[in-house]
Amino acid sequence: MAEEWQKQTGSTKRIVKKLEEYLPASELFRYFQKEADCVFLDSSLVNQLGRYSIIGRKPYQKLIRDGERFTINGVPQKETTFEEYLRSYLNSHVDKNDTGLPVVSGAIGYFSYDYGRERQQVTSANQDIVSIPEAVLTFYDSFLVEDCQKKEIYLIANGITESAEKLIKETEEICNRIRNKKIAGREAGHPEKNEIAVFPNFEKEEYKQAVADMIEYIIEGDIYIANMTQQLTIESQKAPLDVFYDLREANPSPFGGYLDYGEYQIVCASPERFLKMKDHKVNTRPIKGTRKRGETPEEDQKMREELQNSGKDQSELLMIVDLERNDLNRVCKPGSVKVTELFTVEEYATVFHLVSDIEGELQDGKNVCDLLEATFPGGSITGAPKYRAMEIIDELEHGKRNLYTGSIGYLTLDGACDFNIVIRTAVHKDGKYYLGAGGGITAESDLEFEYEETLQKAKALLEALR
Incomplete structure (x- = not known):
């Protein structure tokens, strides 16, 4: 028998049902991605971090902040702001989740770096490289949630856009047809390679000079560390x-994903969690320090050990840990903020990363809006102190970051959230792809190494574009 929960929420009846036979969310998304505003938060690397994948379907409320313009379902709002409305909506639509799943009701979307820069009141003299809204949050009636560890799929319908029973039945039928191969998705495998043309917004020597200028700011005492991006x-x-x-x-x-907003698409393969909160327990996991994977097991181990023992990378990460602790202490209970991991090496297909883990407990009366206001954008991609680092970033970089180094993820009506740091991500618009690559700069940074590190970080995405 399929597990099933039903809950009365106001005038709606939610149904959460486990699919009888397991299908990966990535296979289901091949079909559902055809629907308007359907999005996918994808944990393709199944580990202690990447447990759940989430598909959002049947949107009923879409909030867009685009410059000074705030719209709800395309209707301009004159009497309230994006932030005021979101806080009010979350406070007045609290919806308990007793299923054990990460989300049954709520929104999926993103906040761009430039949204955070504006909220920090850092002005910019730079131009957009690609123009998309600063923030988008879409509330969904229906979710498909995959527990990637247990190999289970749950179908969720809240009964907002149509009857929950009808939506669950329809979704089950589609899943069964997909399983029986009666619905064709995208065929896997593209052996032929595409030609690509890459246009960086820095020449190599220009980038190295910008890094040198950033180091000068560090020596002069303006900042301790900053992130430099091309x-x-x-x-x-x-x-x-x-x-x-x-x-x-x-x-x-x-922390990957695919978000299709019609005029533009977002392709993400981020390894970094920015913020997770559940039951007021907050977690952030900054990355600082990268080495490429080796060509042989011996070279691989050498690169791992080099990163693990790098004083420069440890110093860099420690400064960001201090910044993140300070940010969390602004909204967490006194004494609750603790560093639970300091220098852990994580491995990915093309790189090793040095990471830390910080936890805290949100103060009573605070919610996800307060948490984001205190911490966004993430310190690992700004620098310390944050405000001055962001000013210098805007001075030395050659264009607005837009989505790059912002956050993609979800927030729920029971007060939880999980957001990544937008790295290893491309925005597709008007037939072109836009991606950023950068790294933390300290007084010990080597100009050539920092430039090469940006190329290493872009490697996986560039290969996927071919």
Whole structure:
């Protein structure tokens, strides 16, 4: 028998039902991605971080902040702001989740770096490299949630856009047809390679000079550390959905995703968690320090040990840990913020990363809006102190970051959230792809190494674009 819960929420009856036979969410998404505003948060690297994948379907409320313009379902709002409305909506639509699943009701979307820069009141003299809204949150009636560890799929319908019973039945029928191969998805495998043209917004020597200027600011005492980014514009004929599937296969990640907003698509394979909160328990997991994977087991081990023992990378990560602790202490209970991991090496398909883990407990009366206001954008991709680092970033970089180094994820009506740091991510718009690559700069940074590190970080995405 399939497990099933039903819950009365106001005038709606939610149904949460386990699919009788397991199908991976990635296979189901091949079909559901055709629906308007259907999105996928993808844990293709199944580990202690990447346990759940989530598909959002049947949107009923879409919030867009685009410059000074705030719309709800396309209707401009004059009497309230994006932030005011979101806080009010979350406070007035609290919906308990007693299923054990990460989300049964809530929104999926993103906040761009420039949204955070504006909220931090850091002005910018730079131009957009690609223009998309600063923030989008879409509330969904229906979710498909995959427990990637247990190999289980749960279907969720809240009865907002149509009867929950009808929606669950329809979804089950589609899943059964997919299983029986009566619905064709994208065929896997593209042996032929696409030609791509890459246009960086820095020449190599320009980038190295910008890093040198950033080091000078550090020596002068303006900052301790900052993140320096170059952005690439890529011409490729490859469809964004094909890029996503090839990327998740070649470079699995715990915090990836595919979000199609019609005029633009987002392809993400991020390894970094920004914020997770459940039952007021908060977790952030900054990355600082990267080495490429070796060509042989011996070289691989050498690169791992080099990163593990790097004083420069440990110093860099420690400064970000201090910044994140300070940010969390602004909204967490006194004494609750603790570093639970300090220098852990995580391995991915093309790189090793040095990471830390910080936990805290949110103060009573605070919610996800307060948490984001205190911490966004993430310190690992700004620097310390945050405000001055962001000013210097805007001075030395050659364009607005937009989505890059922002956050993609979900927030729920029971007060939980899980957001990544937007790295290893491409935005597709008007036939071109846009991606950023950067790294933390300290007084000990080597100019050549920092430039090469950006290329290493872009490697998996560039390969997927071919």
